[in-house]
Amino acid sequence: xxxxxxxxxxxxxxxxxxAVLHQEEDTRPYECDGLTAYRQxxxxxxxxxxxxxxxxxxxxxxxxxxxxVPRGAGTGLSGGALPPGDGVLLSMxxxxxxxRIDPLARLAVVQPGVRNAVVSxxxxxxxxxxxxxxxxxxxxxxxxxxxxxxxxxxxxxYGLTLHNVLGLRGFTxxxxxxxxxxxxxxAPGYDLLALAVGSEGxxxxxxxxxxxxxxKPQTARVIxxxxxxxxxxxxxxxxxxxxxxxxxxxxxxxxxxxxxxxxFVAAGYDLEAAAIxxxxxxxxPEEVEDExxxxxxxxxxxxxxxxxxxxxxxxxxxxxxxxxxxxxxxxRISPDYYCMDGTIPRKRLGEVLGFIAxxxxxxxxxxxNVFHAGDGNLHPLIxxxxxxxxxxxxxxxxxxxxLEKCVEVxxxxxxxxxxxxxxxxxxxxxxxxxxxxxxxxxxxxxxPRGLLNPGxxxxxxxxxxxxxxxxxxxxxxxxxxxxxx
Amino acid sequence: MIEAFAERIREAAARGSGLRLRGGGxxxxxxxxxxxxxxxxxxxxxxxxxxxxxxxxxxRCGTALGDLEAQLSANNQMxxxxxxxxxxxxxxxxxxxxGLSGPRRAAAGALRxxxxxxxxxxxxxxxxxxxxxxxxxxxxxxxxxxxxxxxxTLGLIAEVSxxxxxxxxxxxxxxxxxxxxxxxxxxxxxxxxxxxxxATAWHDGELTVRLSGSAAGVRAAAAKVGxxxxxxxxxxxxxxxxxxxxxxPEPLWRISVPSTSTPLDLAxxxxxxxxxxxxxxxxxxxxxxxRDAAKRCTGHATLFRAADKSAGCFAxxxxxxxxxxxxxxxxxxxxxxxxxxRLYPEL
Numbered sequence: 001x002x003x004x005x006x007x008x009x010x011x012x013x014x015x016x017x018x019a020v021l022h023q024e025e026d027t028r029p030y031e032c033d034g035l036t037a038y039r040q041x042x043x044x045x046x047x048x049x050x051x052x053x054x055x056x057x058x059x060x061x062x063x064x065x066x067x068x069v070p071r072g073a074g075t076g077l078s079g080g081a082l083p084p085g086d087g088v089l090l091s092m093x094x095x096x097x098x099x100r101i102d103p104l105a106r107l108a109v110v111q112p113g114v115r116n117a118v119v120s121x122x123x124x125x126x127x128x129x130x131x132x133x134x135x136x137x138x139x140x141x142x143x144x145x146x147x148x149x150x151x152x153x154x155x156x157x158y159g160l161t162l163h164n165v166l167g168l169r170g171f172t173x174x175x176x177x178x179x180x181x182x183x184x185x186x187a188p189g190y191d192l193l194a195l196a197v198g199s200e201g202x203x204x205x206x207x208x209x210x211x212x213x214x215x216k217p218q219t220a221r222v223i224x225x226x227x228x229x230x231x232x233x234x235x236x237x238x239x240x241x242x243x244x245x246x247x248x249x250x251x252x253x254x255x256x257x258x259x260x261x262x263x264f265v266a267a268g269y270d271l272e273a274a275a276i277x278x279x280x281x282x283x284x285p286e287e288v289e290d291e292x293x294x295x296x297x298x299x300x301x302x303x304x305x306x307x308x309x310x311x312x313x314x315x316x317x318x319x320x321x322x323x324x325x326x327x328x329x330x331x332r333i334s335p336d337y338y339c340m341d342g343t344i345p346r347k348r349l350g351e352v353l354g355f356i357a358x359x360x361x362x363x364x365x366x367x368x369n370v371f372h373a374g375d376g377n378l379h380p381l382i383x384x385x386x387x388x389x390x391x392x393x394x395x396x397x398x399x400x401x402x403l404e405k406c407v408e409v410x411x412x413x414x415x416x417x418x419x420x421x422x423x424x425x426x427x428x429x430x431x432x433x434x435x436x437x438x439x440x441x442x443x444x445x446x447x448p449r450g451l452l453n454p455g456x457x458x459x460x461x462x463x464x465x466x467x468x469x470x471x472x473x474x475x476x477x478x479x480x481x482x483x484x485x
Numbered sequence: 486m487i488e489a490f491a492e493r494i495r496e497a498a499a500r501g502s503g504l505r506l507r508g509g510g511x512x513x514x515x516x517x518x519x520x521x522x523x524x525x526x527x528x529x530x531x532x533x534x535x536x537x538x539x540x541x542x543x544x545r546c547g548t549a550l551g552d553l554e555a556q557l558s559a560n561n562q563m564x565x566x567x568x569x570x571x572x573x574x575x576x577x578x579x580x581x582x583x584g585l586s587g588p589r590r591a592a593a594g595a596l597r598x599x600x601x602x603x604x605x606x607x608x609x610x611x612x613x614x615x616x617x618x619x620x621x622x623x624x625x626x627x628x629x630x631x632x633x634x635x636x637x638t639l640g641l642i643a644e645v646s647x648x649x650x651x652x653x654x655x656x657x658x659x660x661x662x663x664x665x666x667x668x669x670x671x672x673x674x675x676x677x678x679x680x681x682x683x684a685t686a687w688h689d690g691e692l693t694v695r696l697s698g699s700a701a702g703v704r705a706a707a708a709k710v711g712x713x714x715x716x717x718x719x720x721x722x723x724x725x726x727x728x729x730x731x732x733x734p735e736p737l738w739r740i741s742v743p744s745t746s747t748p749l750d751l752a753x754x755x756x757x758x759x760x761x762x763x764x765x766x767x768x769x770x771x772x773x774x775x776r777d778a779a780k781r782c783t784g785h786a787t788l789f790r791a792a793d794k795s796a797g798c799f800a801x802x803x804x805x806x807x808x809x810x811x812x813x814x815x816x817x818x819x820x821x822x823x824x825x826x827r828l829y830p831e832l
Binding site: 104151178179180182183185189190194215216238283291372376377411412419423427430431439441458 | 742
């Protein structure tokens with residue numbers, strides 16, 4: 001409390017009492033985000049309601065050299081919003097207003113605390129929607145989506161958050177106002193908008209977001225295709241793309257995943273299949289008709305053993321319900337699970353799945369796989385029991401090996417969940433020191449004293465040297481200074 | 486080859502003398518001053534990896550853009566942002582450095598949307614790699630997209646990976662008679678409907694619309710849009726600025742505005758693209774008046790082609806953004822050797 005006092009006092013000069021939390025019972029709910037294994041009580045939580053208050057929080061913290069960590073809904077899976085024990089957690093939860101929907105210009109101007117799903121709900125009367133649909137879309141906020149460059153199941157055709165954000169307003173750590181991008185295309189100078197999206201709250205605090213809205217496709221249908229072999233399913237994905245088709249969604253689940261899901265939601269999945277693909281077409285009815293026929297031909301040739309096309313919207317949603325509830329379903333069959341987020345070139349899928357199977361043997365842990373097959377984004381789910389320290393330790397090693405395999409085959413350690421604190425060691429595998437140095441230089445351009453979300457996303461070179469040494473010593477990681485799960 | 490580039494860069498940095506990074510020189514007309522000794526990138530050419538089933542191509546900077554597009558076309562794929570070449574000598578590196586997108590921009594996205602990763606030689610002569618060859622990648626800051634469109638001021642783009650799109654099965658180009666204000670309204674209204682519009686251009690009372698998609702989809706949309714079919718070669722003329730509109734001695738402005746902005750109250754001849762978001766203007770009007778008019782509707786104006794560039798090609802930056810630009814420039818290029826002054830005098 002001693003260190004908190006001057007900060008609390010400074011914030012209370014312009015924030016009401018209820019917007020400054022520092023008692024443990026008030027700050028406890030903020031101790032972690034969706035990655036619950038990492039916990040840290042924030043020294044102070046600030047809940048501003050206006051842009052001016054955000055600016056003053058930043059000015060106050062910056063002048064006192066106090067770290068600031070911005071937070072949306074706290075659904076992130078990489079610990080990006082893990083609070084600073086010696087600083088201010090800046091909650092944007094009160095920025096919940098949709099400021100403007102312009103149907104003719106097809107854009108929405110929203111505050112960062114607006115939930116993802118709300119944007120599409122409000123745009124629906126105009127026949128429009130906001131395309132990125134991360135699985136947490138009923139809870140996660142647009143501000144968090146911008147920080148993480150969130151994806152979803154429709155990225156191959158409609159892009160990530162980056163492709164659907166037109167502009168940002170916000171402040172630097174020193175409280176200087178900045179506007180990046182906007183409704184006019186191709187802002188002059190460097191593309192700072194692209195740099196800011198996905199920067200994990202390290203460069204600026206966003207207070208307003210302009211989103212692109214798209215016309216809602218008139219109709220959508222999905223094919224559920226069964227395969228008796230995981231590799232064949234992977235090859236079928238490549239065949240669909242090679243046929244010049246860009247599906248609206250293309251997802252894969254292996255049998256352990258479909259079995260877990262089927263007990264949970266009864267989506268109607270073929271439980272005999274080694275893997276199933278969900279392959280969706282959307283657009284005008286005549287286009288969808290044509291595309292579904294082409295997809296069926298390709299999948300059939302690729303060895304699909306069974307194909308079911310959704311007959312109506314209810315059935316389509318039922319097929320998707322299984323995929324969208326894969327994480328909670330897996331949560332029911334295991335005390336804990338750990339979700340990975342690597343991306344690989346699609347052609348290496350068979351090899352990587354084989355590698356994961358070998359790791360299951362090596363570490364004695366089960367690992368169902370769900371996969372955004374269309375864009376190569378894997379979500380293997382390692383099942384473990386956190387109360388068993390050895391299982392936890394084996395999970396950690398398992399995950400590290402899989403992420404490093406993703407890098408080895410030309411992929412990345414994170415497709416859409418971000419680095420945060422979780423994958424910071426694997427950054428040392430993906431990038432070399434000069435690249436990491438440049439990241440730090442980019443950070444310094446915005447935040448010379450490193451006060452905004454310190455210690456996340458980009459490891460120090462010293463940390464990488466340490467991690468490299470640990471890897472050399474028999475591939476066994478000692479317990480780091482933080483709990484890992 | 487990269488080592489030779491890096492060596493020259495280190496030498497130039499040691500001497501503090503500028504380097505003018507240049508592919509085919511097809512875009513020498515674009516931007517402010519051309520300063521420094523030419524570093525020709527064309528020796529580093531060729532497609533490094535192209536697998537149509539991955540929807541990704543990786544090419545070295547000196548690869549001719551025309552050669553790359555021909556390869557893609559042979560596999561029924563394309564660069565969806567439809568980049569202008571401005572000459573047969575255009576290279577892939579120059580294309581990404583200039584960051585310019587063509588007629589499909591409003592429908593498909595900008596060049597930067599398709600950049601998945603790149604290799605860059607920075608101002609210390611260090612070869613750096615950012616992003617990759619996969620669709621989704623959020624590890625580290627998105628430096629690849631920052632470099633796209635930076636006019637070679639942050640480093641030498643050695644290699645780039647781009648996301649591809651399949652070529653549409655069918656296309657149709659239609660022309661309708663329409664005054665400017667009505668054309669703007671129509672373009673915006675159509676864009677809010679599920680129509681496969683892939684390009685629009687309005688000039689002198691004529692609105693031209695391109696539809697791309699499945700044969701059935703294009704047929705159905707053509708019935709809704711109306712108008713008479715015209716030759717698709719029109720779009721090449723717009724993209725490459727070989728169309729008659731772009732000739733003549735007057736300065737050519739590229740004015741970027743929200744698509745629903747009303748017709749700009751400026752003297753000169755306008756041509757509108759991107760559903761209303763891009764307004765070309767041939768005009769001898771005072772640059773400040775043009776910049777002010779663009780700013781009033783939250784846009785910005787670029788002096789795209791002109792003999793006299795004393796007004797500066799690019800809209801001035803707000804002071805905080807200008808400072809961030811300077812800081813980023815010095816992070817990538819501490820000695821300030823890459824294309825000095827081409828984007829802004831202080832970069």
